[in-house]
Amino acid sequence: MELVFLVVFSLLAIASSLEEDTSHKTCFKEFQGHQVHNLSNSGLHLPLHHVHGPCSHLASPSPLSFSDILDRDETRIEALNSRLTKNHKTKSSKSKLSGKLNPNSVSIPLRPGMPIGTGNYYSFIGLGTPSKYYAMVIDTGSSFTWLQCQPCSVYCHRQVGTTFDPKTSKTHHYLSCATTECDSLEVATLNAPSCSASNLCIYAASYGDSSFSVGYLSSDKLTLAPSQTVPGFVYGCGEDNEGLFGQSAGLVGLARNKLSMLGQLSTKYGYAFSYCLPTSGSVGSLSIGSFNPSMYTFTPMLTNSHDPTLYFLRLVGITVSGQLLQVPGSAYKTATIIDSGTVISRLPVTVYTALKGSIVKALSKYTRAPAYSLLDTCYKGTVASLGNAIPEVRLIYLRGAEMKLSAQNVMLDVDNGVSCLAFAGSSGASGIAIIGNRQQETFNVAYDVTNSRIGFAAGGCR
Structure with a gap:
């Protein structure tokens, strides 16, 4: 693994570009309509769609078979088991080249991820100023949120929609190694952070199936709905994202950790969330904050x-x-x-x-x-x-x-x-x-x- 990080951190300084995919605007327009339609005094309640529902046109050109999904399910179980063994040790990204590199609630729509090549549910999350939306896998077993970022210095997999470009956001900031958020990364990602030559904090989020995302710790405005925004949301701007993420833009962590989306939103919405995962004939949502x-x-x-x-x-x-x-x-x-x-x-x-x-x-x-x-x-x-x-x-x-x-x-x-x-x-x-x-x-x-x-x-x- 050390060799991987030697390559990753050295290449983070190399600029490259990624052709943007704009082929999924129809589903996103539907998503926006549901956001406005379902806004109420008790919070924002938005739909969750099944793979065979209204957004099934997001299908991957090489969709997963159910057998593939079950194989990936097994690797997740192995990883969860390893996290709970007494011999588990947090990984450290040691690289000589690393220097180069309250009562309110809000609900957002989730969709099964098979159309974008993953077995999990996903939602569109807004980021940046002006805000743009990205298809993000929702995971209660992860503590860190990240998404693919231009210039994709090492590698970005194909994703639904455009790749986030931090240069286009007026509210984007890279975080330094001196920040408390950088100090908290080891617990949130199971890997120790590194520092770039300019003292920017580099995260490394790795998963049990050997997938990983590496990039710069950042903050920006998070948008869950046009009227529901959170300034200074901390996340990872991934410039090397490899593995079994399908065509998602990244991953939203909802585990019990102060860097997870739940932890960061808890002061505004309360330390709770709920969801309903739908079948092909029903509609569900993810709600962050209060519930009945x-x-x-x-x-x-x-x-x-x-x-x-x-x-x-x-x-x-x-x-x-x-x-x-x-x-x-x-x-x-x-x-x-x-x-x-x-x-x-x-x-x-x-x-x-x-x-x-x-x-x-x-x-x-x-x-x-x-x-x-x-x-x-x-x-x-x-x-x-x-x-x-x-x-x-x-x-x-x-x-x-x-x-x-x-x-x-x-x-x-x-x-x-x-x-x-x-x-x-x-x-x-x-x-x-x-x-x-x-x-x-x-x-x-x-x-x-x-x-x-x-x-x-x-x-x-x-």
Whole structure:
């Protein structure tokens, strides 16, 4: 990795240009219209679209197969596991050449990222003066926000829309190595910062699948809606961005860290956020700030000392057709994360085996199909054709909060008329459990950091 940073930091001083892509204006105009239309006294509530919804024309020229997405899902799990092991050490970017280089709330629209080559949801975020909007992946498992910036001194991948040019923004500033924000980068990015010859702070954000973004720590005006702006937002202006980011412009971090978008917006909107991840036939949103607690059932938001930025909770039981799985309570006592960036939920092996057995029994009249990637319980037939045969599954959390999963949350369609159980077993005896985004679809999920609780409400997407 040190060799990579030797090249990266030396090349950050080299100017280059990137041809701008302006082929996605239609979807952006739709997004702007929703912003204005949904503005209300209680905050801005904007739509979230599914891949097969109004913005499906954003499709990548080489779209991901679902198998590709599941492969990437596995690498994310491995990375999350490594962050929670006792042997984890923060990486340091040591390079001899590094010198070269409150009650209000706001909601923004999210969209599934398959059209832009990623398995996560994304939204358009405004940056700069005058403000321009960029398609950014939303990730509750990351603490740092960055986007691709011209002159792309090393490399910028192809993205939806134009690449941000800091020279065109009247409010853009590079931050020096003497700033407190630069000092905070190591916790937010899991890598120590470096300094350029002119004392500018250089960040390096790396991810478990070997993707990374390197560039200059910056601040600028953030625009979530025409009437909702935040001056001095701190983010990374990436000039070397390589890996599995699809055609997104960058990534928005919503984890528990003062440099995350949530941390920076908390003084204005409150230390909380909520979202609803939609299906192809519904509309959802991401809301930052206040929410109506009366509509939710809550479970404690837990913290793991190995990585206090992630969102943990305690799963205590699962029912299938109203019957509790026959596993000891101790089987659930493993670190469990709720994560918007993981597609398929992972369960402790004992729990998963019991769930799988109950599903197989319920679907005994249907023909089994071969395993699909990490999904080992598959059937010939779509979720719609299996219909009412798919049993009701409930995820029960500490203190009574629960998620009553529909057939679409339990099973998913893969290829050639085959559907599979949308769960998998954790890797290894010490593997973490994760509540993924497939199981969260259509639920309102609230992250109330101030009161250390996570809430669930059914029917959140319109």
